[in-house]
Amino acid sequence: MEGIIPxxxxxxxxxxxxxWLTVTFAAAFDGVSNGLETIVEGIVTGLxxxxxxxxxxxxxxxxxxxxxxxxxxxxVIGLLLIENLGYWEPxxxxxxxxxxxxxxxxxxxxxxxxWASQNRTVKQIVTPVLDFMxxxxxxxxxxxxxxFFNIGIVPxxxxxVIFAVPPTIRLTILGIHQVPADIIEATESFGSTTGQxxxxxxxxxxxxxxxxxxxxxxxxxxxxxxxxSMVGAPGLGxxxxxAVTQIQIxxxxxxxxxxxxxxxxxxxxxxxxxxxxxxxxx
Amino acid sequence: xxxxxxxxxxxxVTKIFGKNPKKAIQLLKEGSSKGEILKKTGxxxxxxxxxxxxxxxxxxxxMGLSGSGKSTLVRTINRLIDPTAGEILIDGKDxxxxxxDELRDIRRKKISMVFQKFALFPHRTVLENxxxxxxxxxxQKDKRKESAIKALKLVGLEGYENxxxxxxSGGMQQxxxxxxALATDTDILLMDEAFSALDPLIRKDMQDELLxxxxxxxxxxxFITHDLDEALRIGDxxxxxxxxxxxxxxTPEEILMNPSNQYVERFVEDVDLSKVLTAxxxxxxxxxxxxxxxxxxxxxxxxxLGISSIYVVDKKQTLxxxxxxxxxxxxxxxxxxxxxxxxxxxxxxxSDTLLTDLFDQVSTASIPVAAVDExxxxxxxxxxxxxxxxxxxxxxxxxxxxxxxxEAAASQLKGGNx
Numbered sequence: 001m002e003g004i005i006p007x008x009x010x011x012x013x014x015x016x017x018x019x020w021l022t023v024t025f026a027a028a029f030d031g032v033s034n035g036l037e038t039i040v041e042g043i044v045t046g047l048x049x050x051x052x053x054x055x056x057x058x059x060x061x062x063x064x065x066x067x068x069x070x071x072x073x074x075x076v077i078g079l080l081l082i083e084n085l086g087y088w089e090p091x092x093x094x095x096x097x098x099x100x101x102x103x104x105x106x107x108x109x110x111x112x113x114x115w116a117s118q119n120r121t122v123k124q125i126v127t128p129v130l131d132f133m134x135x136x137x138x139x140x141x142x143x144x145x146x147x148f149f150n151i152g153i154v155p156x157x158x159x160x161v162i163f164a165v166p167p168t169i170r171l172t173i174l175g176i177h178q179v180p181a182d183i184i185e186a187t188e189s190f191g192s193t194t195g196q197x198x199x200x201x202x203x204x205x206x207x208x209x210x211x212x213x214x215x216x217x218x219x220x221x222x223x224x225x226x227x228x229s230m231v232g233a234p235g236l237g238x239x240x241x242x243a244v245t246q247i248q249i250x251x252x253x254x255x256x257x258x259x260x261x262x263x264x265x266x267x268x269x270x271x272x273x274x275x276x277x278x279x280x281x282x
Numbered sequence: 283x284x285x286x287x288x289x290x291x292x293x294x295v296t297k298i299f300g301k302n303p304k305k306a307i308q309l310l311k312e313g314s315s316k317g318e319i320l321k322k323t324g325x326x327x328x329x330x331x332x333x334x335x336x337x338x339x340x341x342x343x344x345m346g347l348s349g350s351g352k353s354t355l356v357r358t359i360n361r362l363i364d365p366t367a368g369e370i371l372i373d374g375k376d377x378x379x380x381x382x383d384e385l386r387d388i389r390r391k392k393i394s395m396v397f398q399k400f401a402l403f404p405h406r407t408v409l410e411n412x413x414x415x416x417x418x419x420x421x422q423k424d425k426r427k428e429s430a431i432k433a434l435k436l437v438g439l440e441g442y443e444n445x446x447x448x449x450x451s452g453g454m455q456q457x458x459x460x461x462x463a464l465a466t467d468t469d470i471l472l473m474d475e476a477f478s479a480l481d482p483l484i485r486k487d488m489q490d491e492l493l494x495x496x497x498x499x500x501x502x503x504x505f506i507t508h509d510l511d512e513a514l515r516i517g518d519x520x521x522x523x524x525x526x527x528x529x530x531x532x533t534p535e536e537i538l539m540n541p542s543n544q545y546v547e548r549f550v551e552d553v554d555l556s557k558v559l560t561a562x563x564x565x566x567x568x569x570x571x572x573x574x575x576x577x578x579x580x581x582x583x584x585x586x587l588g589i590s591s592i593y594v595v596d597k598k599q600t601l602x603x604x605x606x607x608x609x610x611x612x613x614x615x616x617x618x619x620x621x622x623x624x625x626x627x628x629x630x631x632x633s634d635t636l637l638t639d640l641f642d643q644v645s646t647a648s649i650p651v652a653a654v655d656e657x658x659x660x661x662x663x664x665x666x667x668x669x670x671x672x673x674x675x676x677x678x679x680x681x682x683x684x685x686x687x688x689e690a691a692a693s694q695l696k697g698g699n700x
Binding site for chain 1: 360385387395401405415
């Protein structure tokens with residue numbers, strides 16, 4: 001097996017690098033870990049206080065307002081089904097996991113996207129990093145995530161963010177670049193500063209595209225819940241994982257169905273946010 | 283415009299697109315053509331050493347076909363495109379050397395721009411669009427609203443404040459574009475093919491309105507167009523561009539009378555003449571006899587020219603009437619003077635009568651119809667064949683075809699719907 005060129009010790013380098021990171025940034029990782037844990041658990045407890053029927057009605061109303069009557073009906077029936085099957089608690093945990101991952105994705109993704117849209121060098125660096133994040137199998141960065149953040153919901157959130165943030169960044173860049181050149185010229189011709197151009201013109205016009213990116217991030221975060229459960233994140237993913245390992249086909253289907261319901265509800269609700277705001281088409 | 287103040291001075295502005303601008307400029311100075319430079323350096327010459335002055339309060343039109351560099355040139359004036367070389371002085375200050383914040387100030391207070399495809403902000407209402415320039419200057423809400431509403435009133439868009447641009451027609455959208463540019467009350471207005479995206483009727487209306495507005499505002503307007511018709515209609519002066527170069531600058535009359543460019547020549551040739559040709563364009567030199575000469579002289583003249591009647595004029599060329607050969611013969615025998623035998627009932631038209639209007643008269647007259655000026659002075663005669671020929675599109679019968687075309691073009695522009 002020995003070739004002419006000795007095998008590059010890539011695995012060793014990565015191991016050393018991760019060790020170094022773990023030791024050097026231990027305090028920082030602990031901080032992040034504690035912070036995230038508090039947030040996620042806060043959301044779960046908060047949502048847990050709301051009686052399920054009120055929660056269902058509220059979400060139904062939101063779906064009606066932002067989307068359509070049909071989606072509202074689907075939301076109500078779907079959530080009732082989840083409650084009936086006994087997955088209410090895990091569903092809230094999953095929701096908390098997804099929402100915090102998406103929240104972080106937006107907080108990180110939109111600014112990075114804006115920066116990359118304004119600066120060519122930044123874009124040239126960001127793009128391959130995004131490719132890397134999206135194609136590297138999630139399990140691979142799940143393991144170091146355990147080193148950094150222990151097991152539990154936090155490495156789950158982190159892994160979800162890594163997987164879910166690229167579309168938000170990409171579509172933020174795209175949305176800003178899609179603003180027609182003559183409109184940019186117009187803002188420039190009146191003497192706008194870069195900030196004014198961004199806030200008053202580019203971001204509002206890019207909003208539908210950015211929202212599409214966030215919608216994609218939500219979907220990707222949801223698709224990570226089962227994988228996240230492997231590092232100890234609670235929720236519907238854990239139920240699926242348990243069912244798979246114990247070969248309980250029926251149980252696995254139930255939990256999977258609950259994930260599908262949540263996915264459809266979140267998707268349909270967020271799909272229309274950016275679109276509805278603008279009066280008609282452009 | 284009592285005194286001509288230079289508002290904007292463009293001095294040898296050159297824009298090179300591509301990687302090797304320095305070499306390209308060197309070659310330009312040595313007199314290489316656009317094509318040669320592209321071959322040698324791979325760079326494209328956008329604007330080639332353009333130089334002109336624009337006076338305060340005039341409409342200066344830059345005209346050229348697409349690709350002639352006119353849009354690039356106008357963008358160098360507010361530095362949406364940075365010129366590679368040259369100077370642009372606005373009120374004596376060179377903006378090419380300005381720093382970012384100085385330039386921003388110029389854009390806010392001195393120059394505003396109207397765009398071909400309107401470039402309105404689709405997420406803002408008409409009022410918010412109009413307010414934009416003032417908003418970014420940090421002007422208070424009620425103040426900028428007041429200015430914006432005033433500007434909207436000027437362009438006739440009162441009552442549309444809360445509409446969105448996509449709810450308006452193209453013409454109205456461009457009015458918003460104009461109002462947005464007027465709201466900041468800048469001295470200089472750049473209009474980049476501002477009316478080109480509108481259909482012809484609306485375009486004409488907008489041109490008229492712009493001229494009307496200009497009467498009261500006295501802005502310095504730099505108007506870009508590819509439409510010579512438009513250029514001639516609204517321009518106080520016109521600069522013609524070709525291949526990035528300014529080939530001619532002049533008033534519309536100068537451009538028409540002395541076209542230095544093939545495109546203009548072709549345009550002048552294409553004008554529909556039949557609607558504008560007048561008697562003056564087809565009249566021939568009239569043979570006349572002075573009234574104080576005798577009938578013998580008249581008879582002699584007619585014999586020599588082979589005609590049967592001749593017009594009689596006084597010393598000032600005022601048309602008195604005609605004399606027929608037979609009558610003249612009788613007069614000679616009877617010893618009468620010309621005074622006694624003039625037939626004053628001759629058909630006459632003024633020289634600015636349209637050919638189409640005098641067709642009937644010419645075709646029924648027994649002797650050629652006389653063309654006179656407003657003082658009844660004889661200018662020429664209208665021969666039937668020439669009139670019919672001209673109406674039929676035979677240009678050989680027209681006296682000075684180039685002159686006629688130029689006049690025709692000019693009158694078409696002024697009258698519009700004659």
